Amino acid sequence: MSQLTVSLNEDGLHSVxxxxxxxxxxxxxxxxxxxxxxxxxxxxxxxxxSTVADIRANNHYVEPNGSRPVGVGINPRTTAVTGRLKIATGYGSEVAYTTVTIQPPEEDPKRVTVDESLAKPQRDPPAEPTTAEQIGARLADSGAGLLVAFGLIAVLLAVAIAATLESGVVIAGAVVVLLGVVVAVGLAVRA
Structure with missing residues (x-):
């Protein structure tokens, strides 16, 4: 806590x-x-x-050769305020003035400012889905995912059999299965 020290009776009775x-x-x-x-x-x-500071009591008795602290409270503020503190002894026969400047409080680096904006979600807006994501979502919504899985299995089996047997009829059959899967997926995505 800061202190403003005032010397009393140093240069004679009631001196300030x-x-x-x-x-x-x-x-x-x-x-x-x-x-x-x-x-x-x-x-x-x-x-x-007095708009930003407060002394609880104005009159104070100080013992001989004693010392007495008098607390001055400060109200929160955003700008500096300068005024004068009057110190009087001997019922006003001796007076001294101190110009007091009260600065805004320094920002505490560990302090977190909380306001209404923290009540709102701080998420980024969702990005536009890619074409593949759109097709996947449509397949999932239409229930065509199972159709695609069976179609891929059929195409893989047809290609494997056609490669093993090296028969033109089997290769033509694999191409027909592949075209059927493509058409079925296309129809499922449109729906």
């Missing part, structure tokens, strides 16, 4: 010494460091700074 500027992106403590007699300190955020 504070840095001219302070910058943070997180909640911070104003540390009231007293170097003398007991003192009452009044802290006040100007109108601009």
């Amino acid at each position: 010494a504070a840095p001219a500027a302070f910058e943070t992106s997180e909640p911070f403590d104003v540390v009231l460091d007293n170097d003398g007699e007991a003192v009452h300190v009044h802290l006040n955020l100007d109108e601009t700074l």
